[in-house]
Amino acid sequence: MDWLSSFPHMNDEALRALKKGIDEGFRNFTREYGEAIELMFEPVRWFLIYSERFMTNTPWPVILLIIGGLVWIASRSWKITAGSIITLLLIGFFDMWDDTMKTIAMTFVCTLLAIVIGIPIGIGMSRSNRLQSIVNPILDVMQTMPSFVYLIPVVMLLGIGKVPGLLAVVIYAIPPIIRLTNLGIRLVDKDVLEAADAFGSSNWQRLKNVQMPLALPTIMAGINQTIMMALAMVVVASMIGVQGLGQPVLKAIANQYFTLGMFNGLAIVGIAIIFDRASQAYGKRLQRHLEVVHG
Amino acid sequence: MVKQSIGSGISIRNLYKIFGSNPEAYIDAVKGGMTKTELNEKHSHVLGLKDINIEMPGGGIQVVMGLSGSGKSTLIRHINRLIDPTAGEVIVGDEDVVKMNEAELREFRRQNTAMVFQKFALLPHRTVLENSVYGLEIQGVPREEQEKQARRWISRVGLDGFEDNYPNQLSGGMQQRVGLARALTNDAPILLMDEAFSALDPLIRMDMQTVLLDLQKEIRKTVVFITHDLDEALRLGDRIAILRDGEVVQQGTKQEIVLHPADEYISSFVREVNRGRVISAEMVMTPLSGEPQGMAIVQGTVLEVAAKKMTDGGISMAHVVDEDGKPIGGLDINEVIAAMVTPVDHESAAA
Numbered sequence: 341m342d343w344l345s346s347f348p349h350m351n352d353e354a355l356r357a358l359k360k361g362i363d364e365g366f367r368n369f370t371r372e373y374g375e376a377i378e379l380m381f382e383p384v385r386w387f388l389i390y391s392e393r394f395m396t397n398t399p400w401p402v403i404l405l406i407i408g409g410l411v412w413i414a415s416r417s418w419k420i421t422a423g424s425i426i427t428l429l430l431i432g433f434f435d436m437w438d439d440t441m442k443t444i445a446m447t448f449v450c451t452l453l454a455i456v457i458g459i460p461i462g463i464g465m466s467r468s469n470r471l472q473s474i475v476n477p478i479l480d481v482m483q484t485m486p487s488f489v490y491l492i493p494v495v496m497l498l499g500i501g502k503v504p505g506l507l508a509v510v511i512y513a514i515p516p517i518i519r520l521t522n523l524g525i526r527l528v529d530k531d532v533l534e535a536a537d538a539f540g541s542s543n544w545q546r547l548k549n550v551q552m553p554l555a556l557p558t559i560m561a562g563i564n565q566t567i568m569m570a571l572a573m574v575v576v577a578s579m580i581g582v583q584g585l586g587q588p589v590l591k592a593i594a595n596q597y598f599t600l601g602m603f604n605g606l607a608i609v610g611i612a613i614i615f616d617r618a619s620q621a622y623g624k625r626l627q628r629h630l631e632v633v634h635g
Numbered sequence: 636m637v638k639q640s641i642g643s644g645i646s647i648r649n650l651y652k653i654f655g656s657n658p659e660a661y662i663d664a665v666k667g668g669m670t671k672t673e674l675n676e677k678h679s680h681v682l683g684l685k686d687i688n689i690e691m692p693g694g695g696i697q698v699v700m701g702l703s704g705s706g707k708s709t710l711i712r713h714i715n716r717l718i719d720p721t722a723g724e725v726i727v728g729d730e731d732v733v734k735m736n737e738a739e740l741r742e743f744r745r746q747n748t749a750m751v752f753q754k755f756a757l758l759p760h761r762t763v764l765e766n767s768v769y770g771l772e773i774q775g776v777p778r779e780e781q782e783k784q785a786r787r788w789i790s791r792v793g794l795d796g797f798e799d800n801y802p803n804q805l806s807g808g809m810q811q812r813v814g815l816a817r818a819l820t821n822d823a824p825i826l827l828m829d830e831a832f833s834a835l836d837p838l839i840r841m842d843m844q845t846v847l848l849d850l851q852k853e854i855r856k857t858v859v860f861i862t863h864d865l866d867e868a869l870r871l872g873d874r875i876a877i878l879r880d881g882e883v884v885q886q887g888t889k890q891e892i893v894l895h896p897a898d899e900y901i902s903s904f905v906r907e908v909n910r911g912r913v914i915s916a917e918m919v920m921t922p923l924s925g926e927p928q929g930m931a932i933v934q935g936t937v938l939e940v941a942a943k944k945m946t947d948g949g950i951s952m953a954h955v956v957d958e959d960g961k962p963i964g965g966l967d968i969n970e971v972i973a974a975m976v977t978p979v980d981h982e983s984a985a986a
Contacts, residue, residue, distance in 0.1 A: 529756075531754050531756040534717060534752070539744060539769055540744035542773070
């Protein structure tokens with residue numbers, strides 16, 4: 341009756357061999373192609389380093405002005421702009437400016453990458469049910485797999501540093517933008533699409549003139565989610581050497597420095613709120629034409 | 636590229652449309668006489684259109700009338716092939732729309748057709764002006780020319796000053812004017828109007844009908860107008876085809892339909908019609924005997940107007956003249972009134 345009390349599992353020996361085999365295989369793959377893959381990510385690394393340098397080397401008042409200006413352009417709201425500037429001033433006052441700049445640079449690059457990769461995939465999914473049924477489960481895995489788990493192969497492949505961190509963040513943050521691009525395009529009013537067809541639109545004109553503009557509010561919601569998830573993951577990615585606000589948090593956890601952890605955590609919350617409010621306000625402004633209704 | 640300004644004729648021949656997963660498999664059975672019910676119950680395919688044959692002359696308004704589910708919206712979508720037929724031909728000019736490939740079809744839609752939709756289907760993120768230029772924009776016409784054309788038509792449909800408004804800021808009637816301006820800006824010889832005025836309230840609808848009739852005098856396009864409203868059909872249509880369950884039950888001029896309804900279905904519609912506004916004097920005149928009496932009524936005058944003229948003049952006899960003023964028949968006030976108030980059904984019409 342042994343098989344009842346303990347689940348009849350695979351032979352220990354075989355299981356060990358299987359795991360070892362996979363590990364070995366992946367290690368060989370890494371040895372073989374690691375360098376090539378690393379080379380492939382060279383432009384991304386360069387971009388990342390450049391934006392980080394820009395954020396940390398530019399005098400802080402200039403950065404403050406730039407961020408304030410961007411928030412203003414996106415939201416056209418004095419409240420949100422003033423709130424953002426005050427938050428940044430507080431962060432600087434508590435000596436977290438450099439780490440915050442690094443985190444913002446990282447989040448910016450990751451979000452940009454996620455958008456550039458995610459939107460075309462989302463568009464592809466909206467056009468083909470087959471692609472949708474293939475991509476959806478992959479996105480499910482990406483969202484539910486504990487993030488630490490896919491740090492392992494990334495580190496094996498690319499070592500510790502910025503690029504593997506970036507890869508991990510993008511993998512974690514890209515599903516919302518893909519899903520919501522797909523959803524947004526699928527929800528576009530069929531009548532309007534028919535009208536576009538009736539006037540002889542090509543596929544590209546249909547996408548450019550009708551589907552993308554009408555899906556934009558939904559896509560903006562996806563971008564907003566992607567930014568938030570990228571920010572959350574930047575902290576986790578500090579475990580594999582990503583610099584920024586995650587590093588002090590990691591140190592605080594290891595050494596039980598309550599205040600250090602709290603301050604840096606709050607700084608992350610602060611910039612998350614800035615990003616969120618600004619991008620949401622921008623998304624709302626895109627729908628201005630829907631708000632003025634004939635009475 | 637020089638475009639035709641006067642509409643080209645459309646002829647629809649032996650058109651069938653079956654909806655379902657494998658329509659081709661049943662087309663022969665349907666041609667052989669399988670009924671809509673049998674097709675639906677035994678094979679779960681829906682017969683949308685059955686053996687449609689309509690000749691639409693160029694430059695006139697062809698109305699296709701039917702109740703919901705009669706296939707009228709399906710039919711109009713075959714003219715620019717938003718729906719592909721299962722069998723049949725749609726000849727426009729000398730080309731068969733059904734045989735066009737994708738690029739030809741796109742070009743055909745751009746150059747030859749423009750469409751107005753029941754639910755307006757405007758681009759909500761574009762202003763009135765930007766909506767109106769859409770057809771020309773995707774053809775790649777220079778922006779300046781696009782706007783010139785669009786502004787002209789926006790003004791022509793009575794939307795001066797609203798160029799920079801978004802559709803959401805306009806009432807239903809105004810939105811449909813934008814739909815009309817968008818279609819007219821395209822300057823295509825064929826104008827397809829799918830229940831274009833059905834979503835509007837009655838007064839606005841009358842107003843839009845007048846706009847269309849006025850415009851048509853000038854543009855002379857081939858208009859295909861879909862409606863479920865017989866009054867609208869009679870007001871607009873040079874020719875009317877009546878659809879029921881995917882089949883044409885009767886087609887002809889409005890007077891033919893009102894005076895000779897083909898079956899019970901049509902007579903039930905026709906009974907409610909204001910006949911005084913449809914039937915014209917020459918339809919009820921008596922052969923001329925002796926000298927023409929009373930005042931001259933021009934051929935084509937509807938009975939309501941003729942009766943008004945005669946009673947205003949205090950006379951009971953008049954005569955009908957053709958366009959050149961030549962007398963062609965006598966008109967008795969009693970017959971005019973009788974024709975206005977006596978409904979005709981298909982049985983008495985046949986007799």
